[in-house]
Amino acid sequence: MNIKILVTFCNLLLLSQPVFSQLTDNSNVSLITVGPGNEVFTAFGHSALRISDPNLGIDNIYNYGTFSFNDGFYVRFTKGELNFWLSVVPFHREYYSWAALENRTVVQQSLNLTLTQKNALFNYLEKNALVENRVYRYDYFYDNCSNRIDTALKKVLGNSVVFSPEIIAEKQHTTGASIRELTHRYLLQDPWGELGIETCLGIDMDKKITPEQFKFLPDYLMWNYDAAKINTNGVWMPLVKDKSVLYQSLGKPSSQNPFSPTVIFSLVLGLALLVSLPVIHKTGIARAFDAALFFTSGIVGLLVLFLWFFTTHHSQVNLNILWANPVNFVAAFMLFSKKYRPKLSNYFLVYGLLLVSVLVFWAILPQRLNNAYLPVCFALLLRVFANYDFTKLRTAAFRPKKHTAV
Structure with a gap:
């Protein structure tokens, strides 16, 4: 009786496991690489896998880059808590979207796999696409649509496939590059997008990563597959x-x-020079300009501070806080108070010296700050020292020293 129960249990267990179709000899597995799009989140391109088999009537895209704009997308994206998932979509639908709607280049690389390897990859993806398995916590640089595809191929093919990432990096002149240097190429046409990314993401972007890790970018995944060998x-x-x-x-x-960031921020510096003229410096116009300048830089500082301590992605340790001081937010309001304005003098002195240090060591800071912020730093420095009460220094210099009688 016990044996019958055990056999029945095993049969039920087998029936509960998902059973996937098996690909035929006419099947094909391809890596699809999609060129950059117009939106910031498409600036680096996209990777997906295509599996087709006319005998089974399937032609699907396996897309690890699926996400939803619903359920507080921007809040979760900012906090680094965004979930992506693997979706399975008919190829013609995705192709129409990439080509006809978004005008993005679509490149296909058919992989030289045996039928056994094709089925192993197909089963892996089908299992990964089940509701209980498909969701993963997205990471810009270490766990995205390209990384997931590369991981799938490596798990299925094991040591039978060999890549040459160092050779690819050498060909692309990116040996020893950091994440910031790699992504800069893709953001040349979107300086505001690059400014936003480099403001929010911290010193992690300046870490030197291995050529193997370059494959977080779809182009590098494609180039690595071009040069790869399979046994x-x-x-x-x-x-x-x-x-x-x-x-x-x-x-x-x-x-x-x-109106690039450099142009706009240079205009801000020009205004800072203008309101620093003696005839304007002590007017309400100068006061309003200072309030706007300190308020805006303070808001940026508060954002950096929030991302640093209350998020889970690459915003920890962000040296933008050296110039975008959160205290500026409070200082902007204190400028209009006759009671509290004089108390800002000591803060202006310390903050001004900090800005001088940032500008002097700008080129060798461990985190490369966006050069568009240079005019902002000069504008802040100019207005800080314009508002500092230098009579304090003169008074201290000429104050008679007290002598102690012996």
């Missing part, structure tokens, strides 16, 4: 058997914004 029945062969451009972007209309 098939004892023979090393190229991992990619065929590469084709399914859609070539028609080119993006020139959308270079003349």
